[in-house]
Amino acid sequence: xxxxxxxxxxxxxxGVRELLARLFDREALRAAVxxxxxxxELWRELGAAGFFALRLPEEEGGVGLxxxxxxxxxxxxxxxxxxxxxxxxxxxxxxxxxxxxxxVVVTSASxxxxxxLDEADVVLGSTEGAVPVxxxxxxxxxxxxxxxxxxxxAGSPGPAGEVRPATGGPVTGDDxxxxxxxxxxxxxxxxxxxxxxxxxxxxxxxxxxxxxGFQAVKHLCAGMLVRAELARAAVRAAAVTGDPVEIAGxxxxxxxxxxxxxxxCLQVHGGMGFTWEADVHLHLKRAxxxxxMWLPAARAEEVxxxxx
Amino acid sequence: MDLAYSAEEEEFRARLRVxxxxxxxxxxxxxxxxxxxxxxxxxxxxxxxxxxxxxADVHWDASPTQRLIFLEETExxxxxxxxxxxxxxxxxxPTIAAEGTAAQRDRWLPPVLRGDEVWCQGFxxxxxxxxxxxxxxxxxxxxxxxxxxxxxxxTSHAEVADWCELLVRTDxxxxxxxxxxxxxxxxxxxxxxxxxxxxxxxxxxxxxxxxDEVRIPVGNRVGDENDGxxxxxxxxxxxxxxxxxxxxxxxxxxxxxxxRTARENxxxxxxxxxxxxxxxSAEFQALWRLTQANVSEAQATGGVPxxxxxxFKLHYSHARQELYEAAATVLGPDAxxxxxxxxxxxxxxxxxxxxxxxxxxxxxxxxxxxxxLPKGR
Numbered sequence: 001x002x003x004x005x006x007x008x009x010x011x012x013x014x015g016v017r018e019l020l021a022r023l024f025d026r027e028a029l030r031a032a033v034x035x036x037x038x039x040x041e042l043w044r045e046l047g048a049a050g051f052f053a054l055r056l057p058e059e060e061g062g063v064g065l066x067x068x069x070x071x072x073x074x075x076x077x078x079x080x081x082x083x084x085x086x087x088x089x090x091x092x093x094x095x096x097x098x099x100x101x102x103x104v105v106v107t108s109a110s111x112x113x114x115x116x117l118d119e120a121d122v123v124l125g126s127t128e129g130a131v132p133v134x135x136x137x138x139x140x141x142x143x144x145x146x147x148x149x150x151x152x153x154a155g156s157p158g159p160a161g162e163v164r165p166a167t168g169g170p171v172t173g174d175d176x177x178x179x180x181x182x183x184x185x186x187x188x189x190x191x192x193x194x195x196x197x198x199x200x201x202x203x204x205x206x207x208x209x210x211x212x213g214f215q216a217v218k219h220l221c222a223g224m225l226v227r228a229e230l231a232r233a234a235v236r237a238a239a240v241t242g243d244p245v246e247i248a249g250x251x252x253x254x255x256x257x258x259x260x261x262x263x264x265c266l267q268v269h270g271g272m273g274f275t276w277e278a279d280v281h282l283h284l285k286r287a288x289x290x291x292x293m294w295l296p297a298a299r300a301e302e303v304x305x306x307x308x
Numbered sequence: 309m310d311l312a313y314s315a316e317e318e319e320f321r322a323r324l325r326v327x328x329x330x331x332x333x334x335x336x337x338x339x340x341x342x343x344x345x346x347x348x349x350x351x352x353x354x355x356x357x358x359x360x361x362x363x364a365d366v367h368w369d370a371s372p373t374q375r376l377i378f379l380e381e382t383e384x385x386x387x388x389x390x391x392x393x394x395x396x397x398x399x400x401x402p403t404i405a406a407e408g409t410a411a412q413r414d415r416w417l418p419p420v421l422r423g424d425e426v427w428c429q430g431f432x433x434x435x436x437x438x439x440x441x442x443x444x445x446x447x448x449x450x451x452x453x454x455x456x457x458x459x460x461x462x463t464s465h466a467e468v469a470d471w472c473e474l475l476v477r478t479d480x481x482x483x484x485x486x487x488x489x490x491x492x493x494x495x496x497x498x499x500x501x502x503x504x505x506x507x508x509x510x511x512x513x514x515x516x517x518x519x520d521e522v523r524i525p526v527g528n529r530v531g532d533e534n535d536g537x538x539x540x541x542x543x544x545x546x547x548x549x550x551x552x553x554x555x556x557x558x559x560x561x562x563x564x565x566x567x568r569t570a571r572e573n574x575x576x577x578x579x580x581x582x583x584x585x586x587x588x589s590a591e592f593q594a595l596w597r598l599t600q601a602n603v604s605e606a607q608a609t610g611g612v613p614x615x616x617x618x619x620f621k622l623h624y625s626h627a628r629q630e631l632y633e634a635a636a637t638v639l640g641p642d643a644x645x646x647x648x649x650x651x652x653x654x655x656x657x658x659x660x661x662x663x664x665x666x667x668x669x670x671x672x673x674x675x676x677x678x679x680x681l682p683k684g685r
Contacts, residue, residue, distance in 0.1 A: 001310060001311055001312060001313045001314070001317065001373055001600060001603075001604065002310050002604050002607070002608070003309060003310065003311060003597070003600045003601045003603075003604040004309070004601070004604045004605065004608060005309060006309070006310075009309060068309040194679075198679045198680070198681065201681060202680070202681065202682075209682075209684065210682060212675075212681040212682055213681065213682040213683070213684030214684065214685075215668075215671075215672065215684075215685055217681075218671065218672065218675035218676070218679075218681045219668070219671040219672075219675065221675055221679055221681060222622070222670075222671035222672075222674035222675040222679065223622075223671065225619065225674055225678060225679060226619050226622050226623050226674065229598065229616075229619050230591070230594050230595070230598055230619075230623055231594070233594055233597040233598040233600075233601050234590070234593065234594035234597055236309055236597070237311060237594075237597035237600070239309070240309050240310070240311050241311065246593060248590070249589065249590030249593050249594065250590075250594070252586075252587060252590045253590055253591065253594055298583065300586070300590070301582075301583035301584075301586035301587050301590075302579075302582065302583060302586060303586070304586035304587070304589045304590045304593075305567070305582045305583060305585050305586030305589065306586075307589075308563055308564055308566075308567035308585060308586070308589055
């Protein structure tokens with residue numbers, strides 16, 4: 001047993017971080033917030049870099065890696081708030097022509113929510129009667145599918161704790177993978193907001209010292225790290241085992257880490273944290289969106305409980 | 309990211325399982341928790357069996373992964389916990405092994421491994437808790453001996469211990485971290501008085517210890533004079549490593565028992581409780597994975613676990629308290645009955661966010677040593 005990243009995995013993570021720093025830096029993020037639209041050029045560059053083809057076999061033109069590597073990729077995507085239906089396109093690569101290369105943008109309905117519906121080329125799942133929502137996240141346009149919204153009862157686990165989506169029928173492997181990769185994005189975001197809070201706490205001075213020297217502030221930061229590390233261990237282990245219950249538990253903790261860390265990060269930033277200009281709100285809003293999709297808390301908790 | 313155990317590790321596990329299955333039925337019945345001499349005899353009898361089977365030094369010499377497997381398997385099999393040998397095996401022993409002279413290792417380590425001698429810990433004082441380095445128990449050199457006077461508190465197993473790992477102040481003029489020495493004190497030395505302290509659970513898990521001009525040979529000092537703080541840190545980092553592996557396994561088992569009880573008594577129909585248990589189960593599963601991550605790190609870096617142990621302990625101690633609160637919800641009015649195991653466990657769990665470094669101290673450690681925030685209050 002060696003749960004640490006292998007040398008190849010560390011190199012992959014470093015490579016992805018550098019790639020995203022080049023393709024989607026903070027300037028690009030703020031530009032996207034000001035004019036939200038799906039950047040086809042960025043999408044093709046991600047495709048060319050193997051972002052969507054990562055888990056496809058090499059003989060099919062893929063990179064031939066697995067879920068553990070995929071979660072590292074999506075942690076990095078979550079760190080920089082990379083926009084677009086990344087999870088749906090990654091999961092569809094291989095089954096849908098052009099998705100792997102980044103030529104075709106795929107989105108899918110989950111929990112009655114469809115992100116990027118107007119911009120996507122292919123939509124998976126029923127979107128009949130979908131109506132646009134004024135999305136809370138400026139970088140995730142959303143539609144809602146009537147009838148499925150708030151259908152918590154329909155999503156409760158079956159008699160044997162079998163995972164069922166709100167639409168009924170067993171959750172497919174694809175949906176579980178989507179939940180896991182969303183969880184990985186949440187972990188990336190939780191780690192990033194921890195870094196942002198710590199950086200601010202080391203710089204901002206009040207009462208003649210940096211606020212990171214005050215226990216009231218440093219204890220908030222320590223709590224953020226604990227949440228992020230616990231969720232990271234859960235997500236990475238779930239990627240290794242592929243166990244549905246472990247994936248549900250990982251999504252639960254990752255949602256919690258991303259939303260709670262964004263809120264604590266906002267608190268550490270004080271008044272600046274409440275502004276549009278600071279990036280904190282973008283992390284919080286994206287974390288809220290991811291929390292509502294692919295095994296939201298109520299269902300994830302029921303899934304884990306059913307296996308007790 | 310490999311969670312599979314090697315063939316060698318699986319063989320270690322298989323051999324251990326076979327041995328546990330054979331030895332556990334031969335153990336005597338568990339002693340009354342309030343009968344300390346009987347507890348000592350029981351715990352030492354178990355340690356002797358481990359010793360004779362070649363598992364005595366699993367806490368010291370085995371690889372971190374083997375230690376993880378050992379703690380997991382013994383807990384799963386329902387084997388006894390280290391108990392009275394906790395300090396000897398997990399505190400004093402590792403300290404002597406790391407910092408003692410050859411003569412000191414020969415004198416003190418074999419009896420600990422055989423289960424012949426029991427150690428207790430004399431660190432905390434009434435005015436030196438979280439701020440341990442401010443301890444005031446005074447040791448004055450008199451020829452080949454130290455003359456020690458002062459008061460210690462929270463000393464577990466003091467009543468039945470043979471030795472005490474004692475922190476004393478040997479230089480009151482030096483800065484507080486630099487005037488401390490580490491001594492091995494025989495508990496039968498004249499001038500040692502032990503008075504049991506009753507916990508809120510009603511039991512006497514620990515004691516206060518009064519030292520009145522106790523004479524301790526200078527040869528009982530481990531490490532240099534006034535270097536005891538560094539020597540002690542070696543010990544404390546052991547405590548924050550794999551020390552909670554068995555507990556996480558036990559908590560996961562308790563969750564299963566809770567779910568069974570809840571299904572029987574109807575509380576399972578309450579979605580709020582059901583979901584709470586689901587979340588706790590996810591948390592303990594993640595704590596198990598975090599343990600494996602910390603062990604992997606320790607295995608790679610050669611032993612002593614770092615601040616990752618604090619990250620683990622912060623969430624674990626909180627989650628375990630929440631677990632017993634959930635148990636109380638499952639039990640309803642039965643949670644007021646001390647006859648129920650979970651009631652006593654709920655009371656005991658109140659110490660988890662205090663013992664071995666309070667959660668507030670752990671947050672300071674995480675913030676300063678991992679996140680690099682400045683020291684300060």
